[in-house]
Amino acid sequence: MIPESLKDELLAKVASSVTPREAAVDVMKELQKHYGWLSDEAVDEVAEIIGLSPLQVEELATFYEMIYRRPVGKRVIHVCDSISCWSVGCDEILSHLRMRLGVEPGGTTEDGMYTLIPCACLGNCGEGPTMMVGDALYGRLTPERVDEILEKEKKKAQEEGL
Numbered sequence: 001m002i003p004e005s006l007k008d009e010l011l012a013k014v015a016s017s018v019t020p021r022e023a024a025v026d027v028m029k030e031l032q033k034h035y036g037w038l039s040d041e042a043v044d045e046v047a048e049i050i051g052l053s054p055l056q057v058e059e060l061a062t063f064y065e066m067i068y069r070r071p072v073g074k075r076v077i078h079v080c081d082s083i084s085c086w087s088v089g090c091d092e093i094l095s096h097l098r099m100r101l102g103v104e105p106g107g108t109t110e111d112g113m114y115t116l117i118p119c120a121c122l123g124n125c126g127e128g129p130t131m132m133v134g135d136a137l138y139g140r141l142t143p144e145r146v147d148e149i150l151e152k153e154k155k156k157a158q159e160e161g162l
């Protein structure tokens, strides 16, 4: 269960939304932040907060790439594989990440630090190749820059006590 204070905050957000669906993504993200991923129990909690059925929440959850319905690493890496990033070498970036992390797309590193997920456009098309690590967006990637980012994100996670 989430803390009562967070539940009250989310209920207030839902109350100020035009429709419950409008608040659904924010509520799912908050519970995901709290638990690390959106388990079946968390889906039930979201459903209770926004006043939809668990099945309706499930449908919304599977629609959004940034909502995780299975356990993920401390940081999820989303690598854009849409057309603009593909034309400037996202394949090379994805291969580098697979090799560097030792995981296939969808996999999580043995130390539980990173989950690697290819994804659709991240809205940074002019500065590709692009990836997101957690909430941070990174563009103009090269394999060397990817290595620097992985180190930086790992340190940041350690500082945050993750």
Ligand code: FES
Binding pocket: 080, 081, 082, 083, 084, 085, 086, 120, 121, 122, 123, 124, 125, 126, 128, 130
């Ligand atoms: S195509 Fe990669 S960010 Fe848009």
